Amino acid sequence: MKIKRALLALSLAAAVGGNAVAQPIKVGELNSYKRFPAFLEPYKKGWQLALEEINTAGGVDGRKLEVVSRDDGGNPGDAVRVADELIARDKVSMLMGEFASNIGLAVSSLAKQRKIVFVAAEPLTDKLVWGDGNRYTFRLRPSTYMQVAMLVPEAVKLKKMRWALVYPNYEYGQSAAASFKKLMTAAQPGIRIVAEQAPPLGKIDAGAVVQALQDAKPDAIFSALFAADLQKFVREGSLRGLFKGRPVFNLLGGEPEYLDPLKDETPEGWWVTGYPWRQIETPAHKKFLAAYEKRWHDYPRMGSVVGYATMYSVADALKKARSTDSDALIAALEGLEVQTPFGPIVYRAVDHQSTMGAYVGQLAKKNGKGVMVNWHYADGNSFLPPPAEARALRGQ
């Protein structure tokens, strides 16, 4: 009898104790860390910082948040295997991450098939939420279309008629150019595209491209180049005098990842989308900046903000859903408001796109470094199509 009672007490204690140290909630994270390290190392630091903050503040409903992070091998086939393993082996409740558009789309398709929520951090393709959007996929960053739309009002103000386009030859560049043409023609009928150069990604023949653009005698230039292509284009273009008297608009050109390598060759006056981290004085950003610099002894890049905001989106969704069930999570994410270093954002119910924006401004040189001046925050919400149109884009 006594023994029985003792056993009962023991098992009760075990049950209570088990509740006190509740199982952590597992989130699967995957990205092409070794293929795109320039963007993704800061990204990883961003979500790690957010994760530490969340868990220090008590986690989600008293449960710790645990992120199982994996390299996706840098191609869609391996990424799908890794994601599927995160689901089957690590039993994660949600997926987050991804950088390249083709890999992001492949994982979003798996998310739909396995009925698990996927918060895409970085992939820019419009298709992720529109043409190929699905119920289980949400996306944080402003898409290619949105970022182009943010630049267009400034481009229209200049009243230039002859435009030259240069963009990396893959979906991001192609759709950036297509959106630019469409939006510009609507805002300023009669503009002419006098040259269009689409060098292979990472392999721009900068001298020849600059020369070809010059020969077309454009009034202004729209570029979607980034990383090494952008650096080569800037150097050749300045050397050969392409930018003299010609305004240039460059998508993503103000992101520290792509701006910082230019150092004292930063082309002044270019209009760009980016992240002027030194100068954003909002309380939300100052708090983030201080925490990031304290934790990593480094300044944040665009990727840092993306990683940080993605992690908070996931945590807030789990908090609001009070469950790890996919349907509950979808309901929670639709219309979810998240506090980010850029201010509050909302995941739209209609197309699962967040209203995170980007900073639009001009490039300048300061102490041999590139900075953004003259900038303003372009709220994503103002550059998204209205719900009815978005629904049509999703084929609903």
Add this chain to the structure above:
Amino acid sequence: MTGSAILIQFMNGLAGASSLFLVAAGLSLIFGVTRIVNFAHGSFYMLGLYLAYSLIERFGHGAAGFWAAILVAAVAVAFLGLLVEVFVLRRLYASPELLQLLATFALVLVIQDFTLWVWGPEDLLGPRVPGLDAAVTIVGHRFPQYDLLLIVLGPLILVALHLLLTRTRWGTLVRAATEDREMAGALGVNQKWLFTAVFALGALLAGGGGALQIPREPANLFLDLSVIADAFVVVVVGGLGSVPGAFLAALLIAEIKAFCIGIGSLAIAGHVISLSKLTLVVEFLVMAVVLVLRPWGLLGRLRAQPRGGGGVERPLVLPSRPALYGLGAMAMLLAVLPALTAGYPLILLTDIFVFALFAVSLHFIMGPGGMPSFGHAAYFGLGAYGAGLLLLRGGMPMESALALGPLLGGFAALLFGWFCVRLSGVYMAMLTLAFAQISWSIAFQWDSVTGGSNGLIGIWPAAWLASRTAYYYLTLAVSAGCIVMLWRMLHSPFGYALRAGRDSPLRADAIGIDVRRQQWAAFVVAGIFAAVAGALYVFSKGSISPDALAVPRSVDGLVMVLLGGIQTLTGPVWGAALFTWLQDTASRNVEYWRAVIGLVILALVLAFPQGLAGFLRQRLSPGADEP
């Protein structure tokens, strides 16, 4: 284009040609003498650039510092090349052909991660050259001074190399070894040090070529792979081992590129063709045309096949009874596995089955067929696209799409194979690569059909096959069935005739075997089975994008075949299993997982120069490999 624009674009082309020539010349020399297909050549180039960047930071931005940095970087890379040759490649000259390729591939992985570890992820834009940092005005256009220097430098180095090869004793020995290395050896030339010297010289040219790009190219981690493909194309178009040929090819390709960009777009019969977009693939188009018209490149000649070394292969024998029982038992084990687990092992094994079939189909033409292919992923990818398109655009049920999709790969193999079997050795391999790149660029560009660079998504199996277990069984059954069929074919009269054609084309021809026809048929068979693997792959992933046809996928196939051992029947299966498992495990547990894979492959290559299955066979039946 105006006259002055044409002149400037021509000069842009000349500057580009010099840059290309510097990398390609080293690669051509190395191949000509040692017959090593050096994948790590692009990595040497990348290291040269990174080293030069750091050295300039250290030596200061003055003109003296700049040129000293270039020189030191080139010499440092040459020294690395020397170490690689002495400690790795020298041990592999007696191994089957192409095994050195595996070792250099491992080096690529190690150097990639090493560079990331040392220099960090951010692009490093080097300084302009002091004294040559401005532009001069030529017919009203501004043209960078440094490009003028490059235009002069390329031909100067060509002349220097030419003099070195024709006017020095060392050059004479190198040429002798290029013509017939066994004969040179028999005449008392110390091949060891000749090979080492040539390899170091090649590395010097690659490292120097990279370092010289400092003012034109930011140091970044994509350089190795982007350069290596270009360099190979130049070398093959020019003719393997021919330095003047490499120069001519570099000139041809760089000028064609410059004018594609200069002209921009072209209107033909109402259609606007973007020549700017054509630069994605133009060098491979040039290579395909040149190889079809001149099978040994512009200035190349048919060379004596190296004797000894890998030597004549042992006849393929039917697997012994215990081996058959072993394989049967393994299949049974795999068949009952889902009873034990429903999760993660099935996911990994599904991938392994797919890649095993892919590797066996590649081995079918490479091993018994004697036709190396660097572009086998084309058929894999086309099979996947075929199945995906039939499902999504053709509205076919999944089962029919899976069955009929591979025909697309088969048709491609039928077409490409006809050209490829007319060539041999590395030329053939490079032509397969050219066709693969052309297929890739079509998938990449044809947005309305293939979905462009994003590819197609939502390609899932029918409901009854949708669970992981069901699809596991499907993949196991189809892959195993196809592999057995391929193996069986090798022991049919067709397989015997194929091997006869490989071992002795003349005698095979004399007894009435149409060698080319046999090879063509084998090419198509291998293409169809690779396409079946691709179709299985697409339904297990739910999506397909151009990566599936790209060079890395082809290289993965080669690595699997070589890792397992090209001279054995089951080798590719073990190679596929090991490589896929290694990738999965390493990337899960280690941060620098590519370096780990590279080091493991390097260790395996050095420990088992005959491949895994080759090693096992030697152990299990001693004396079997004695001549």
